[in-house]
Amino acid sequence: MLLDHLLPGICLLCDRILTPGLATPPNAQLCAHCHAALPWNLHPCPTCAVPLEEGEPTCAECADAAPCFERAIAPLRFEEAAQAWVHRLKFKQGMVEGRALAALLTTYIQRGYERTDLPDVVVPVPLSRRRLMRRGHNQALTLALWVARGLRLPVRRTALKRLAHTPPQTTQSREERQHNLVGAFQSKPWPGSRVALVDDVMTTTATVAEATHTLLAAGAVAVHVWVAARTPAP
Numbered sequence: 001m002l003l004d005h006l007l008p009g010i011c012l013l014c015d016r017i018l019t020p021g022l023a024t025p026p027n028a029q030l031c032a033h034c035h036a037a038l039p040w041n042l043h044p045c046p047t048c049a050v051p052l053e054e055g056e057p058t059c060a061e062c063a064d065a066a067p068c069f070e071r072a073i074a075p076l077r078f079e080e081a082a083q084a085w086v087h088r089l090k091f092k093q094g095m096v097e098g099r100a101l102a103a104l105l106t107t108y109i110q111r112g113y114e115r116t117d118l119p120d121v122v123v124p125v126p127l128s129r130r131r132l133m134r135r136g137h138n139q140a141l142t143l144a145l146w147v148a149r150g151l152r153l154p155v156r157r158t159a160l161k162r163l164a165h166t167p168p169q170t171t172q173s174r175e176e177r178q179h180n181l182v183g184a185f186q187s188k189p190w191p192g193s194r195v196a197l198v199d200d201v202m203t204t205t206a207t208v209a210e211a212t213h214t215l216l217a218a219g220a221v222a223v224h225v226w227v228a229a230r231t232p233a234p
């Protein structure tokens, strides 16, 4: 934004004035101190990105059965500032917070893909029509647009659709959640594409796994999951 070049930025968390050009990373609007103090996902499961203890090689769920997506990336644990920002983005259309989350996610992806090719296309996890009408925007799309711009990848915003209105997942058991999501998505064909699925937060793998099934059935060859924050296992 033009204003960013005219006015000094202020740290999103502590109100310190930021030195132009030294923001970490650019667009995240954070001073170095607050950036370092974020709830970083330091020891993610290499497959599903759930936070692990240091030295733990993989989570119990992935050791049990590999998920259908190829890998997941989640820079932050869904705690403290990450939780507050996701809430602001989701329910108050908090664009400053959304931009910070997208900037952190973009930088993390760039580091995570230094030795491998990025996927071909970015797809936001869609909301059902009913929820979109009620909320007025899809926070996953907001993140997907910023991340894709930072990585110079195309976004397909309407190619994956959410058909059914599924009840909020918090009150359901794992089996109930998975069962309720079967057939929840519909996709356009993706012959040979590697797809990056973007969402704000991943609590369980149920939603992205069902979206991945749909994308793979529609011809995608691989699905990678990119989320700003990942909820630690209970």
Ligand SMILES: [Zn+2]
Residues within 6 Å of the ligand: 011, 012, 013, 014, 015, 016, 030, 031, 032, 033, 034, 035
């Ligand atoms: Zn700060």
Ligand SMILES: [Zn+2]
Residues within 6 Å of the ligand: 045, 046, 047, 048, 049, 050, 058, 059, 060, 061, 062, 063
């Ligand atoms: Zn895992």
